[in-house]
Amino acid sequence: MEASSSTCEIVESREDIISEFKVAEKPECSYANKSGKKYSIEDDINRLFQGIDIKSSSRGLGASRSHKSALKRPIKVSSAQASGIGISEPVSLKQAFRGLCISQASEMAALKRLSKPCSSSRVSEAGNIKKLYTAVVDEGKQNLLEISLVPEASAHSDKLARVSISISNSSANHSVPLADATNLKETTTRLASRDQIVPLPSEVEAEKLTLANFSPTACANEIMPEGRMDPAAAHSFSMADKGHKANILCVSSPSCSSTGDGVDKPTSSHTCLAKSIVSSKNFFKKKVKQDVCSASSSSTLCLRKVDNNLGSIANTLDKETDNSDLKHETKGNQKLSPSSSNGSIEINSINFGKDSCKPGFTLNCNRRTKFQVTKVEEKSRSKEKGEFSQSSKSSIGEYSSSTSISEESNLSGSSRIGYRPHMSKHLRWEAIRAVQQHGNLSLRHFKLLRKLGSGDIGTVYLAELIGTNCLFALKVMDNEFLASRKKMFRAQTEREILQMLDHPFFPTLYSHISTDKLSCLVMEYCPGGDLHVLRQRQPYRSFLEQAARFYVAEVLLALEYLHMLGVVYRDLKPENILVREDGHIMLTDFDLSLRCSVNPMLVKSSSPEEVDGTRKMSSPCSDASCIQPFCLQPDWQVSCFTPILISGGAKSRKTKADAQVGPLPQLVVEPISARSNSFVGTYEYLAPEIIKGEGHGSAVDWWTFGIFLFELLYGRTPFKGQSNEDTLSNVVSQSLKFPGAPIVSFHARDLIRGLLIKDPETRLGSVKGAAEIKQHPFFEGLNWALIRCAAPPELPKFRDFGSRAPSMAAQKENANDLEDTEDCEEFELF
Numbered sequence: 110m111e112a113s114s115s116t117c118e119i120v121e122s123r124e125d126i127i128s129e130f131k132v133a134e135k136p137e138c139s140y141a142n143k144s145g146k147k148y149s150i151e152d153d154i155n156r157l158f159q160g161i162d163i164k165s166s167s168r169g170l171g172a173s174r175s176h177k178s179a180l181k182r183p184i185k186v187s188s189a190q191a192s193g194i195g196i197s198e199p200v201s202l203k204q205a206f207r208g209l210c211i212s213q214a215s216e217m218a219a220l221k222r223l224s225k226p227c228s229s230s231r232v233s234e235a236g237n238i239k240k241l242y243t244a245v246v247d248e249g250k251q252n253l254l255e256i257s258l259v260p261e262a263s264a265h266s267d268k269l270a271r272v273s274i275s276i277s278n279s280s281a282n283h284s285v286p287l288a289d290a291t292n293l294k295e296t297t298t299r300l301a302s303r304d305q306i307v308p309l310p311s312e313v314e315a316e317k318l319t320l321a322n323f324s325p326t327a328c329a330n331e332i333m334p335e336g337r338m339d340p341a342a343a344h345s346f347s348m349a350d351k352g353h354k355a356n357i358l359c360v361s362s363p364s365c366s367s368t369g370d371g372v373d374k375p376t377s378s379h380t381c382l383a384k385s386i387v388s389s390k391n392f393f394k395k396k397v398k399q400d401v402c403s404a405s406s407s408s409t410l411c412l413r414k415v416d417n418n419l420g421s422i423a424n425t426l427d428k429e430t431d432n433s434d435l436k437h438e439t440k441g442n443q444k445l446s447p448s449s450s451n452g453s454i455e456i457n458s459i460n461f462g463k464d465s466c467k468p469g470f471t472l473n474c475n476r477r478t479k480f481q482v483t484k485v486e487e488k489s490r491s492k493e494k495g496e497f498s499q500s501s502k503s504s505i506g507e508y509s510s511s512t513s514i515s516e517e518s519n520l521s522g523s524s525r526i527g528y529r530p531h532m533s534k535h536l537r538w539e540a541i542r543a544v545q546q547h548g549n550l551s552l553r554h555f556k557l558l559r560k561l562g563s564g565d566i567g568t569v570y571l572a573e574l575i576g577t578n579c580l581f582a583l584k585v586m587d588n589e590f591l592a593s594r595k596k597m598f599r600a601q602t603e604r605e606i607l608q609m610l611d612h613p614f615f616p617t618l619y620s621h622i623s624t625d626k627l628s629c630l631v632m633e634y635c636p637g638g639d640l641h642v643l644r645q646r647q648p649y650r651s652f653l654e655q656a657a658r659f660y661v662a663e664v665l666l667a668l669e670y671l672h673m674l675g676v677v678y679r680d681l682k683p684e685n686i687l688v689r690e691d692g693h694i695m696l697t698d699f700d701l702s703l704r705c706s707v708n709p710m711l712v713k714s715s716s717p718e719e720v721d722g723t724r725k726m727s728s729p730c731s732d733a734s735c736i737q738p739f740c741l742q743p744d745w746q747v748s749c750f751t752p753i754l755i756s757g758g759a760k761s762r763k764t765k766a767d768a769q770v771g772p773l774p775q776l777v778v779e780p781i782s783a784r785s786n787s788f789v790g791t792y793e794y795l796a797p798e799i800i801k802g803e804g805h806g807s808a809v810d811w812w813t814f815g816i817f818l819f820e821l822l823y824g825r826t827p828f829k830g831q832s833n834e835d836t837l838s839n840v841v842s843q844s845l846k847f848p849g850a851p852i853v854s855f856h857a858r859d860l861i862r863g864l865l866i867k868d869p870e871t872r873l874g875s876v877k878g879a880a881e882i883k884q885h886p887f888f889e890g891l892n893w894a895l896i897r898c899a900a901p902p903e904l905p906k907f908r909d910f911g912s913r914a915p916s917m918a919a920q921k922e923n924a925n926d927l928e929d930t931e932d933c934e935e936f937e938l939f
C-alpha cells in the first residue's frame with residue numbers, strides 16, 4: 110500500500126484521529142510496560158501502521174508489500190497537515206496517523222528543545238535571547254511604547270526575568286504580565302479594549318517582540334544587518350504609523366552582564382572643561398578638571414550597575430519580597446526615552462520568578478509586589494584624572510577624579526571570561542582550558558616571543574602558551590605604575606569591555622591574570638599589523654576607495670556593536686584597528702572608552718526612501734576614478750559588494766508592499782543620551798564637543814569615524830595643525846576642506862561631510878546611529894550581513910600566527926620588529 114496514493118479517503122476531525130490513535134496506543138503501552146522497554150512514538154506508529162496494513166491486506170490491497178517500505182516513502186502532507194492546523198482534505202488513515210504523529214513528535218521535540226539548558230550549543234540564538242531577556246512594554250502618556258530588555262538574572266542567579274507589558278497614560282497605569290510571547294497579541298487586544306493604544310501584532314510578530322532579535326551580536330551584523338526591522342516585525346509596530354513611537358529599552362545584554370557597573374551615581378559637581386579651547390592657547394598646560402557625568406541633579410535615585418547587575422537586583426528583590434512578581438516604577442510616572450533629560454527609566458512589571466528557571470516566559474501574576482527601583486541615570490562615568498601625552502596621534506585621557514575607582518568587576522573571574530559562544534570551540538580555548546584543569550593560568554605558562562608594542566597603560570607581547578603552539582597577545586600592566594599614574598581605572602575599563610565582547614571584529618579575551626605586581630590580559634593575537642601601517646604601505650599612502658569602504662564598513666559594524674553594548678569607543682584611529690590574518694579587522698584598545706547604558710529604539714522613518722536605501726540608486730560605473738555624484742562602483746568585484754538588481758516584477762511587488770505597510774521602523778541602538786565631559790581621544794581625532802568641554806556622547810564616535818574615513822582616503826587627517834593646539838583650534842573653527850587629490854567620489858565626500866558636522870546634534874549618526882550611516886549611498890549595495898564573506902582588500906604578509914608558532918621564515922621576516930631580548934628577560938622576571 111502506498112500511503113501517498115491510497116484511495117482510502119478519510120475526512121475527519123483531528124479529535125477523531127486522536128481518539129483513534131489513543132485506541133491504538135493502549136495495547137502498545139501495555140506491551141511496552143510488560144517488556145520493560147521505553148515508550149516510543151516511533152514504535153507506536155510502526156505497530157499501528159502494521160495493524161492497518163494487515164487490515165488493508167486482508168482487503169487485498171498491497172498485501173505483498175511490507176509496511177516498512179511504505180514508511181520509507183516520502184509522505185505527501187497537505188499544507189493543513191503540515192502546519193498542524195488540521196486535516197481538511199481527504200487523506201488516508203495512514204496519512205492522518207502519520208500527520209498526527211509527526212505533529213506530536215515535533216511538539217515533543219520542541220518541548221525537548223525548550224527544556225535544554227541555555228548553554229546547549231544547539232539552542233538557537235533566538236532561544237537564548239528569549240531566556241536572557243525580559244521585555245517590558247510600556248505605553249506612556251506620550252503614546253510612547255517602550256519595551257525594556259532586561260537580562261535574566263545573571264550568572265549569580267538562576268532566576269529568569271519575564272515578559273510583561275505595561276500600558277500607562279496620564280491617568281492610568283496597567284501592567285499585564287505575559288505568559289509568553291505569543292500571548293502578546295491576546296494581551297494587547299485586552300489592553301486595547303481598555304482604550305489603550307497598543308499594537309496588535311500577529312503571533313509571528315509577537316514572537317519577534319520576544320526580542321529574540323535584539324542580541325547585540327546579532328543586531329550588529331546578522332539579524333538586523335541593515336539596521337531595520339524586518340517586515341514582519343515592522344508590521345507589528347505599525348502603530349508607529351498612527352503616531353506612536355516604539356521604544357525598546359535595552360537595559361542590558363547577556364554580554365553586558367558580565368561586567369562591572371555601567372552607570373554612576375549622579376554627581377553634583379559638574380566642573381566643565383573650559384568652554385572654548387580656542388581662546389586659550391595655554392589650555393593644555395593647565396590641569397584640567399573634568400566632569401564625570403552630567404547627570405541630572407534632579408535625579409533622586411540612581412540604579413547603579415543597571416546594565417549588568419540585574420542578577421543582584423533579582424537577588425535583592427527576592428530577599429525583600431520573597432515573591433516572584435515585582436513591579437518597578439519611577440516616581441511621577443517618568444519614562445525613559447533617549448530624549449529624557451534625566452535619563453530615568455521606568456521599568457514595569459519585571460518578574461524575577463523564583464520558579465522561573467525554565468526557559469521561556471512563564472506567567473506568574475500572583476502576589477504582585479510593587480518595587481521602587483529606578484531613576485536610572487543613563488550617564489556614563491569617568492573617574493580618573495590621568496595624563497595625556499602630547500603626540501598628535503597618541504591617545505589622551507583626562508578624567509575626573511571625583512568618583513571612586515575602587516570598584517572591581519565581580520565578573521572578572523576567568524570562568525565568566527570563558528563564555529564566548531562564537532569562539533568557544535577554538536583551539537586556543539581548548540589550550541587554555543587544558544592548562545586550567547591543572548590549576549590557575551599564570552604568566553609562567555607563557556613563553557614570550559616578542560614585544561608587539563607599548564601603550565599608555567601597558568606593554569603588549571606576543572606569547573606562546575607553552576606546549577600548545579597557541580599564540581596570544583599578552584597585555585602586561587604594572588599595577589604600581591597604573592596606581593601612581595592614576596591609570597587603574599583605564600585598565601579596569603579596558604578589561605571590563607574586553608570581557609563583554611564576543612564578536613569577530615574584536616579581540617577575544619581569554620583570561621585575566623593578576624598578581625601583586627602585574628595585571629595581564631591574555632588576548633587573541635592579531636598578526637596583520639594595524640591599519641596605520643597598512644596605509645603607509647599603500648601607493649600615495651592612502652587607500653583606494655573600495656578598500657577604504659571595506660575597512661570603514663567593518664569598523665562601522667564594530668562601533669555599532671559597541672554602542673549596542675553601551676560603549677562609546679572614543680579612540681577610533683587607524684592605529685587601533687588591527688588586521689586579522691584573514692584580512693578582516695580587529696578593533697582594539699578600550700581604555701578610553703565610555704561605559705553607559707543604552708536604549709534600543711524603534712524609530713519610525715520619515716520617508717520610505719530613507720529606509721529602503723534605494724534612493725539615489727545609480728547605474729554602476731566601471732570607472733574607478735569617476736567623480737559623478739552618485740557613482741560608487743568598486744573596480745574589483747566582491748559578490749556581496751555588488752548591488753543585486755531587483756527585477757521589474759519584484760520591484761513593483763515591493764512598491765506595493767511598501768505602500769501597504771509604510772516605511773519600516775528602524776532599530777536604533779545608540780547610547781544617545783550618554784554624557785561625559787572627559788577629555789579623551791587623540792588630538793587629530795577629537796570631536797569639537799570634546800574640545801569645547803560641552804559634554805559629549807556617542808556622536809563623538811561618528812565624528813572620529815568621519816576623520817578615519819578621511820584619513821584612509823586622503824592619507825592625512827583634515828584638521829591637523831602645526832601643533833596639537835593648532836589642531837584643536839582647527840577642529841573647532843576651521844571648515845572642512847577636501848584635498849584635490851586623490852580623487853574621491855562624491856558619496857565618500859558627502860559621507861565625510863555629514864560625519865564631520867561640528868554640531869553633534871545634527872551630525873550624521875547622532876539620531877539613528879550606525880543604522881543611519883549604513884544607509885548612506887557610499888555604502889550602496891554593500892551586503893552588511895555578509896561582509897565577513899567579502900574578500901578583504903589585502904591579506905597581511907605574515908599569516909598563520911593564530912594557533913601555532915610562527916615558522917622560521919616568518920620569524921626571520923619579522924626580525925626587524927623584534928625587540929632585543931631584554932623584554933623577554935624582563936617578562937621572565939615577573
Ligand SMILES: Nc1ncnc2c1ncn2[C@@H]1O[C@H](COP(=O)(O)OP(=O)(O)OP(=O)(O)O)[C@@H](O)[C@H]1O
Nearest residue numbers: 504561562563564565566567569582633634635698
Ligand atoms: N591583540 C593584539 N594582537 C596584536 N597586536 C596587538 C594586540 N593588541 C595590541 N597590539 C599592539 O600592541 C601595541 C600596544 O597596544 P596597546 O593597546 O597597549 O596600546 P595603544 O594601542 O598604544 O593604546 P593605549 O596607549 O591607549 O593603551 C599596539 O601597537 C598594538 O597594535
